[in-house]
Amino acid sequence: MTTPGRDILREIFGYAQFRGPQQAIIEHAVAGGDALVLMPTGGGKSLCYQIPAIARQRAGHGVSIVISPLIALMHDQVGALHEAGVDAAFLNSTLSFDEASSVEKRLLRGDITLLYAAPERVTTPRFLAQLDSLQERGLLSLFAIDEAHCVSQWGHDFRPEYRALSVLHERYAGVPRLALTATADALTRADIVERLQLQEARQFVSSFDRPNIRYTIVEKKEATQQLLRFIQREHEGDAGIVYCQSRKKVEDIAQTLCTAGVNALPYHAGLDAKVRQDHQDRFLRSEGIVMVATIAFGMGIDKPDVRFVAHLDMPKNIEGYYQETGRAGRDGQAADAWMTYGLQDVVNQRRMIDESPAGEEFKRLMVAKLDALLGLAEATDCRRGRLLAYFGEQLENVDAAGDEDGANNAPVRYFCGNCDNCLAPPTVWDGTDAARKLLSTIYRVQQVSGISFGAGHIMDIVRGKATDKVAQFGHETLSTFGLGSAYSEQQLRGVLRQLIAISAVAVDAQAFNTLQLTEGSRAVLKGEVAVRLRESILASATRAPRGSKGASGRGSAKPAPLDLDHEAQERYSALKAWRAEVAREHNLPAYVIFHDATLAAIAQRNPLSLDDLQGISGMGEKKLQAYGDEVLRVSNCA
Ligand code: ADP
Ligand code: ZN
Numbered sequence: 001m002t003t004p005g006r007d008i009l010r011e012i013f014g015y016a017q018f019r020g021p022q023q024a025i026i027e028h029a030v031a032g033g034d035a036l037v038l039m040p041t042g043g044g045k046s047l048c049y050q051i052p053a054i055a056r057q058r059a060g061h062g063v064s065i066v067i068s069p070l071i072a073l074m075h076d077q078v079g080a081l082h083e084a085g086v087d088a089a090f091l092n093s094t095l096s097f098d099e100a101s102s103v104e105k106r107l108l109r110g111d112i113t114l115l116y117a118a119p120e121r122v123t124t125p126r127f128l129a130q131l132d133s134l135q136e137r138g139l140l141s142l143f144a145i146d147e148a149h150c151v152s153q154w155g156h157d158f159r160p161e162y163r164a165l166s167v168l169h170e171r172y173a174g175v176p177r178l179a180l181t182a183t184a185d186a187l188t189r190a191d192i193v194e195r196l197q198l199q200e201a202r203q204f205v206s207s208f209d210r211p212n213i214r215y216t217i218v219e220k221k222e223a224t225q226q227l228l229r230f231i232q233r234e235h236e237g238d239a240g241i242v243y244c245q246s247r248k249k250v251e252d253i254a255q256t257l258c259t260a261g262v263n264a265l266p267y268h269a270g271l272d273a274k275v276r277q278d279h280q281d282r283f284l285r286s287e288g289i290v291m292v293a294t295i296a297f298g299m300g301i302d303k304p305d306v307r308f309v310a311h312l313d314m315p316k317n318i319e320g321y322y323q324e325t326g327r328a329g330r331d332g333q334a335a336d337a338w339m340t341y342g343l344q345d346v347v348n349q350r351r352m353i354d355e356s357p358a359g360e361e362f363k364r365l366m367v368a369k370l371d372a373l374l375g376l377a378e379a380t381d382c383r384r385g386r387l388l389a390y391f392g393e394q395l396e397n398v399d400a401a402g403d404e405d406g407a408n409n410a411p412v413r414y415f416c417g418n419c420d421n422c423l424a425p426p427t428v429w430d431g432t433d434a435a436r437k438l439l440s441t442i443y444r445v446q447q448v449s450g451i452s453f454g455a456g457h458i459m460d461i462v463r464g465k466a467t468d469k470v471a472q473f474g475h476e477t478l479s480t481f482g483l484g485s486a487y488s489e490q491q492l493r494g495v496l497r498q499l500i501a502i503s504a505v506a507v508d509a510q511a512f513n514t515l516q517l518t519e520g521s522r523a524v525l526k527g528e529v530a531v532r533l534r535e536s537i538l539a540s541a542t543r544a545p546r547g548s549k550g551a552s553g554r555g556s557a558k559p560a561p562l563d564l565d566h567e568a569q570e571r572y573s574a575l576k577a578w579r580a581e582v583a584r585e586h587n588l589p590a591y592v593i594f595h596d597a598t599l600a601a602i603a604q605r606n607p608l609s610l611d612d613l614q615g616i617s618g619m620g621e622k623k624l625q626a627y628g629d630e631v632l633r634v635s636n637c638a
Helices: 004-011 022-030 045-058 071-083 097-109 125-136 160-171 186-195 223-234 247-259 273-285 318-325 343-355 360-378 383-390 432-449 455-463 468-473 489-501 521-525 566-586 596-605 621-637
Strands: 035-038 063-067 088-091 114-117 140-145 177-181 202-205 213-219 240-243 264-267 290-293 308-311 335-341 428-430 505-508 514-517 532-534
Touching (some): 004 022, 004 045, 022 035, 022 045, 022 202, 045 063, 045 140, 045 177, 071 088, 071 114, 071 273, 071 621, 097 125, 125 140, 125 160, 140 160, 160 186, 177 186, 213 383, 223 335, 247 264, 247 290, 264 273, 308 318, 318 360, 343 360, 343 489, 343 505, 360 383, 432 468, 432 489, 432 505, 432 514, 432 521, 455 468, 455 489, 489 505, 489 532, 566 596, 566 621, 596 621
Parallel strands (some): 035 177, 035 202, 063 114, 063 140, 088 114, 140 177, 240 290, 240 308
Antiparallel strands (some): 428 532, 505 514
């Protein structure tokens, strides 16, 4: 038996199967129910409102309104729907007066299936009056509130204008609402429900697992060189995003990458709006561009073939990390999430929290969230297991084979087979002794000198280095001086990082980042808490080859579309060149015309007739009509 949703999936979008809970969500929405949809980035949220909008328009319910904060992306989102033959439009400040009037006219006639608008527009008296008019005539079908976490200050993209959206429920009580977000934490979710009055809405929570993304976190040494090696070894010519904390660093890294021959562009809020839009367009429209950016970049970027997301600085929390890394591999092909992380990251993040003007309760929450991320970075077990557990998922697929130091009674671990720790389990050493020496030293210098000192000086004392500062304060007389001379600075740094991560040491941002003991220090000093650390390994040198272990269906470093024989490869190249031209003519990104995977499937099938093109994933009816003949011609001439 077919359902209207499935027919639309096949006919309009050219896909054979729903993913995860899409079908249940769509059926619920088509029937007029409210819903809160939590799905990871790349999970397929758009179809969850686009298909109900189409189905309900066909059933005579009129227009669906899509509320999105991303004016700069509306043009492409609507363009993608046009390509699929869906009547969509947007209203925003980039339209001329005449263009906007024409959209408003069509809106009032109820002719549009999906109308995209930003929240600040939706809540204007003018727009509400137009919605009233639609409502009176039974032509207001559905509200889809995208990026719904923007309504919550607990989320990481709070936008006050989202708050005003509570008007939708109050004014249009009978019109179904779908709120969608990729932010999964419980606090944000509860806040969305309350702010948008979705108490009665059904909640659909998907698995947050992104099995095609490989998570790797390396210790920061020379971050820029590490990044460059990572890109050159694993992602030559690929599109990727590199996140940095500051605008200045974004500029510097983009420059360095360009000098090294990587096709990189900078993006941050300090750049002129025109430049930002231009760089974003180039990232979306050209192939193989690496965007070096602050977190100002990325929300709503639905480019499917981003092959890696790299973090040169640690984000604030796991939600941010997961959302940013989730921008890799939306097409389901192999992709990397790679981060360098060091002591300075820990210190910086702690300082930013301390120095923020927020209230105590908020700060405590931020610290707890940061700690969870530090725990992830320091983990010696499966990263994916940690991430999913953080999002409250029950972990199945536990495989004891991943546990190689099973000598002690360590619990059986989750094993994903596609993160650095699963692929090459790190050697773990016991840093408890080093930790106690560091803590005693922090205590003693405070006792002797009456002031606190920073990490460098503390480590010098433990290692017995006769620096000027040691002489100046007479610290060579401390009983711990030189007690840890067997440890390398790097080892001590690792121990300190972990002590800060578990709150056994505090960093005082108000006093030159000096180190202080905390409530948690005592347990470590007494030996009640063991400090286990990963052996410092040279960053990317130890990476196992892709597909070496466990990961299903990931044979090579390159995504599957390129696994083509020689002739198919020629057809694929010809089709890509043709697609680039069409995309330019339509002023749209190439992937909006066809995904790489669709072109690869065509190249593989070597079609001789329009019938041969039927059923290829991503080939909907409108695209077959519009492009079928051209695709056959290009493919057969190659
Ligand atoms: P999200 O908004 O959740 O981040 P998108 O809606 O952009 O994700 O979907 C991610 C990608 O997955 C898109 O390229 C989309 O075309 C594709 N996709 C979504 N649902 C399906 C499906 N059922 N079958 C095949 N591809 C799908
Ligand atoms: Zn793993």
